Amino acid sequence: MREYLFAFVFIIISITSNSQSLLIAEYDLNGNVSSKQTKGSSSIPELSANPENTNPGQASVLTATGCAGTIQWSTGQTGNSITVSPLSSTHYTAECIESGCGANGFERVKVNVIACEVYTLTAITAVASVKLGQPVSLFAYGCPGGIIKWSTGQVGGQISTKVYETTAIYKATCTSEFCDDQGSAYVIVGGTTGCANGDVLLTKQAGSWADPATWACNRVPGINDEVLLNHEVTLYGINGYAKTIIFKNGTLIYSDTGKLYTSANN
Structure with a gap:
């Protein structure tokens, strides 16, 4: 009578401290371990994409952390951080290559590309x-x-x-x-521009605050007027009055002897 010996192979995968190890064990019919081999792999990197959602062709920065060795990306690039500009939603894989490890830990990250429809507004x-x-x-x-x-x-x-x-x-x-x-x-x-009291009085040309020709309505602003300056206006040795001042393209130049009084500081 012939006797046949059979071997059973069990593979146990464990993950510890963000790294994985592969244990291969063979058992005989009596339950004894005939052989086993452990192959360690590098760390599994943690990946992020910023931004995760982009327009077609928009840049996104992929970053890998938790790898003590070299990061190899599915794009062919290496480094902890790379920039991609996908035209459609794409998965990217990063492998952690560490010296002495029989296998590389890897992870994937996805960049979602959202096509933006253009409307006639x-x-x-x-x-x-x-x-x-x-x-x-x-x-x-x-x-x-x-x-x-x-x-x-x-x-x-x-x-x-x-x-x-x-x-x-x-x-x-x-x-x-x-x-x-x-x-x-x-x-x-x-x-x-308005010319009534309380209107916004607009400058017509550069000149002195006290000169009516400086203003669009040919009148000097009063304490109830909003003033809009589009020119250079000077206050030398005189006092000026306005409700508020709005600076567009103009400036106001004054000396120690010239003062501007507004409703805010009256």
Whole structure:
């Protein structure tokens, strides 16, 4: 009678302290270990992508930590940190190569690419022209499911803002969680100077504060007027009065003998 001997092979994988070891053991019919071999692997790196969600072609920085050796990426690059610019959602693998280890620990990270659809945005104004300092309502639409952001810093399909320029240009942009610009539109509002008390008084040319020719209405500002400076205005040896000062392209130059009084410091 022939006798047959059979061997059973058991493979035990354990992970300890972010590293893995491979134990291969063979047992005979009597349950005795006939042979075993342990192969150690390098550490399993921890991976991150910043940002994880990108537009097509946008750069994302991949970083690997927890490896005492060299990181080899599936892109062919080496190093703890690399930059990728995928055109579609992509998995990247990083292997930790450490001296003396029979196998490399590895991990994967995914960069999600989100294609941003572009919309035809429309922006309009309630009126084409208002007095400087007066509010105007602006409207924008054509941004389905997104958020409209204005160049004023305001958000929404309808906003109200004061006009302080003779030609005020406002930009509306359609945005979403991962898309900064899905279409933009512009609207222009004209601003006109007012000559009545309490209006915004605009400079016409550079000159002295006390000279009516400096001002668009040929009158010197009073304590109830908002003043918009588009030119260089001087206060030498005189006092000036205004409710507030708005600096656009202009400057105000004064000496120790010249003072400007506003409602804020009266």
